[in-house]
Amino acid sequence: MARILVVHTGGTIGMAPGPEGLRPAAGLVEAALQALAPEALTVEVLAFDPLVDSADIGPADWNRITDAVADWQGDGVLVTHGTDTMAFTGAALSAALAGIAMPVVLCGSMTPLGMGGDAEANLALALQAVQGGQAGVWLAFAGRLMPASGLVKHHASEADAFRVVPQQSDPGPFRPRHFADLRLAILTLTPGLPASALAAMLAELDGAVLRVFGAGTMMGDPAMAAVLTAAVARGCALRAVSQCEAGGLAEGAYAAGEALWRAGVGNGGAETAEVALVRLWLALSDQRAGRG
Template identity: 65%
Template structure:
């Protein structure tokens, strides 16, 4: 018999209409999972209390997910190939959680399927189909963290939510392979953020943000360029010198960075900014968080 842990965190999939709009409702996901689960699977339920809208998800919630997964994995250690985890989660921060869990669980010999929906259960939308897809895929899928959504199973390490309304809301950008073997990883109390260059951005505004952070992902232009501003370079260099790690990624969804291709990017590398290569902002943030937590 297959063992499946269903970890319900919250999100649209388990919401119901209320006076102020959709809000988390207890019992919806649990009942649907029991109804849709394969007959030869034993379901273990772990439900966040209170349920969390994904807009509020952060490192403490990632750690809670990791604790539940570790406990389940230990219990099922003598059942290789017959145990897996499904995490129901809201779509707004699915890409952040996907990147965080993919990196924290690298090397875990067990499939972990993220699942969510654009419409709640019981509203004739995509919820039932996505949940059934995850329940079927988690029994036979390979180890690693993936997303079950809109009829597809995709790697969670490089998720991009590209549509805020339609069922085809996600795609996955290929990322560098994640190294094992598995070891316990958690997200420490650090101050990190994703920052974005834009035309006319005052160097002082960037410096002020960096002064509050232990690390930052900096979304730069194209293959790795930035405006030619000595004050901007100084702000980046001063932050790096005091120990703030800054990792650059492209504002383009695919293609990544290519340091040295353009002179306009030289100031980034002179200042000590790290090259995030093909990483999505979410993947780069997870990498920094994990490395600053070790």
């Protein structure tokens, strides 16, 4: 008999209408699991208390899920989660649990359980995938099982809300990794952004992912280049990714990008912004723990 753990964090799949809109409601996912799970499957549920809208999910929650997965002695883990930050959590768990020998399947929905939408089908697909399925971290959504690293939520309301930008796999062997208490962010370069504004943001951060133009370019303002150089010099770790969904960065392709690399900004290549943030966060966390 297969044994799986369900980590229920919250999200639309387990919400009910309230006076101010949808909000997490206890017991909905548990009831659906009881109805959908086959008799040959033993399901243990670990529910966050209180349940969390995915807008509030962060590194402490990624650590909590990672620990629950690492401690589980069964056949797999299903994680119910809201869709708004699914791409971040997918990237986080894919990196933190790299090399894991059992399936870890994320699941969410665009419509809550019991409202005639996609929730029941997504949960049924996740249950199927977690029972003796392929090891690794996955998303079960809209009839497809997708690698959880490189997720892009491309639609705010349609049931088929996700696609995947293929990412280089994180190396094993399996050793759970954790996210330290750091100040990191994704910052987007835009035409007209004042160098002083970028400097002010970087001054508050331990590191940042910079979403730059095209194959790796930025504005030619010398003050902007000076801000990046100064930030790296004081120990602020910077990593660049493209604002384009696919294609990645090509260091040296354009003179307009030379200031990035000269300043010491790391090249994120074809990483999505979420994957770049997670990898930067874990690299800095490892350094802080003396594993860098």
